[in-house]
Amino acid sequence: MSERIPVRTVETFEPSRPKMKVKTSDNLIHTRSFTGLFRNLRITGAGFLFLLFFGTVWLNWGGRQAVLWDLSESKFHIFGATFWPQDFILLSALLIIAAFGLFAITVFAGRVWCGYTCPQSSWTWIFMWCEKITEGERNQRIKLQASPWGLNKLMRRSAKHTLWLAISLLTGLTFVGYFTPIRPLAEELLTLQMGGVSLFWVLFFTGATYINAGWLREAVCMHMCPYARFQSVMFDKDTLTISYDVARGENRGPRKREVKPAEVGLGDCIDCQLCVQVCPTGIDIRDGLQMECIGCAACIDACDSIMDKMGYAPGLISYTSERQLQGGKTHLLRPRLVGYTAVLLVMIAALVVALVERPMVSLDVSKDRGLFRENSQGQIENIYSLKVINKTQQRQDYQLSLVDAGDFELRGKTALSLAPGEIVGVPVSVAMLTERPASSSQSLSFKVMDSDEPGIYSVAQSRFVAPMNR
Ligand code: SF4
Numbered sequence: 017m018s019e020r021i022p023v024r025t026v027e028t029f030e031p032s033r034p035k036m037k038v039k040t041s042d043n044l045i046h047t048r049s050f051t052g053l054f055r056n057l058r059i060t061g062a063g064f065l066f067l068l069f070f071g072t073v074w075l076n077w078g079g080r081q082a083v084l085w086d087l088s089e090s091k092f093h094i095f096g097a098t099f100w101p102q103d104f105i106l107l108s109a110l111l112i113i114a115a116f117g118l119f120a121i122t123v124f125a126g127r128v129w130c131g132y133t134c135p136q137s138s139w140t141w142i143f144m145w146c147e148k149i150t151e152g153e154r155n156q157r158i159k160l161q162a163s164p165w166g167l168n169k170l171m172r173r174s175a176k177h178t179l180w181l182a183i184s185l186l187t188g189l190t191f192v193g194y195f196t197p198i199r200p201l202a203e204e205l206l207t208l209q210m211g212g213v214s215l216f217w218v219l220f221f222t223g224a225t226y227i228n229a230g231w232l233r234e235a236v237c238m239h240m241c242p243y244a245r246f247q248s249v250m251f252d253k254d255t256l257t258i259s260y261d262v263a264r265g266e267n268r269g270p271r272k273r274e275v276k277p278a279e280v281g282l283g284d285c286i287d288c289q290l291c292v293q294v295c296p297t298g299i300d301i302r303d304g305l306q307m308e309c310i311g312c313a314a315c316i317d318a319c320d321s322i323m324d325k326m327g328y329a330p331g332l333i334s335y336t337s338e339r340q341l342q343g344g345k346t347h348l349l350r351p352r353l354v355g356y357t358a359v360l361l362v363m364i365a366a367l368v369v370a371l372v373e374r375p376m377v378s379l380d381v382s383k384d385r386g387l388f389r390e391n392s393q394g395q396i397e398n399i400y401s402l403k404v405i406n407k408t409q410q411r412q413d414y415q416l417s418l419v420d421a422g423d424f425e426l427r428g429k430t431a432l433s434l435a436p437g438e439i440v441g442v443p444v445s446v447a448m449l450t451e452r453p454a455s456s457s458q459s460l461s462f463k464v465m466d467s468d469e470p471g472i473y474s475v476a477q478s479r480f481v482a483p484m485n486r
């Protein structure tokens with residue numbers, strides 16, 4: 017059994033930033049600009065996410081929007097493949113795979129998802145960047161915050177909120193565009209003709225983006241996101257987390273560059289506070305692993321730049337494990353990580369097989385409410401409604417039949433031709449060819465089969481009801 021790291025809540029933040037207080041423009045955390053390897057990685061991760069989110073919705077495939085969850089028709093189109101409500105078990109499988117992927121990556125490297133690709137963090141970074149280009153660097157923003165309202169403050173704040181709202185509106189429009197075709201939706205917005213449900217949802221997601229990324233920011237990570245709460249259960253002594261090397265850094269304190277720290281009883285931390293000033297959640301990583309840390313690695317970049325200036329080795333704050341900090345060696349292969357990875361791989365393989373084997377024709381059967389009737393030939397008949405769905409993107413011919421028909425005969429229209437994505441309801445009857453039934457209720461299997469490719473078929477079960485004594 018691997019040991020777990022207790023995650024603490026530490027009350028050592030910027031004095032100006034009260035915890036869980038309604039935000040105004042005057043008590044946002046003002047982060048300092050910095051550069052570094054992990055910042056570049058984060059920009060790459062967020063850039064990929066934005067490209068995926070804002071770009072995919074505009075792609076067309078086979079004459080229709082490539083990715084569209086058509087709510088009115090209950091279909092999900094993705095690059096030529098169409099998924100129906102019957103296929104949503106695959107979506108559940110995908111969500112379970114995503115959850116196990118998150119578990120595995122968290123056990124291995126802590127909150128990398130939060131720091132590099134979580135939409136909340138990514139949109140917050142973009143909003144912070146808007147703040148920087150409209151209100152200036154950290155010191156200018158703090159000064160602006162303290163200054164009385166005047167033309168300069170009004171213009172800068174207006175520019176910031178205009179940018180925030182523009183990004184929020186684009187986000188809201190794009191999100192709704194995955195459920196309603198984006199091109200007509202954008203046209204309606206530009207010509208001010210959007211109304212009803214679409215307008216409500218675009219405005220709803222615009223507002224949600226503006227509030228979450230503009231105002232709530234780290235409060236979402238700290239107080240609302242459940243993932244932050246259960247991360248301590250997933251971490252063990254070998255999990256890579258962003259940590260401050262206490263043994264190397266303490267005693268902290270300022271000194272001249274040319275002074276050897278050991279000679280004046282100091283460690284490598286010059287107590288410049290840069291790691292605190294760049295932190296989007298406003299914590300001090302030197303207080304230890306905290307629930308508020310989203311693993312963005314900004315403090316690593318900031319501290320490494322200071323180490324470089326001081327002529328010290330980088331890595332006073334780094335990705336490391338608790339075991340390594342205690343002088344041991346990080347074990348990468350450990351039972352929990354191997355277990356999560358194995359489950360993940362098995363589930364991915366199962367999903368791939370399920371996708372490949374997914375029947376491209378679907379059959380549902382419902383029995384008529386009447387139990388049975390006697391036809392003109394004196395045979396007992398049951399009535400059924402069959403629903404056939406052509407899940408392909410081409411017109412297909414199908415044949416309806418009974419599997420192992422035995423004493424039964426299927427009557428009605430059994431040859432069908434369906435357009436791409438078409439659903440048809442087919443009323444059929446089944447007649448019993450013998451006088452005496454084997455039992456009062458027998459199982460029947462209906463089958464719909466592609467006339468050209470017998471390997472493509474779907475089977476649905478129902479029952480045949482007959483009187484035992486006539
Ligand atoms: S950035 Fe590095 S040197 Fe500066 S206070 Fe933080 S840990 Fe210490």
Ligand code: SF4
Nearest residue numbers: 295309310312313315
């Ligand atoms: S402590 Fe470091 S890694 Fe954690 S949120 Fe703050 S800057 Fe990011």
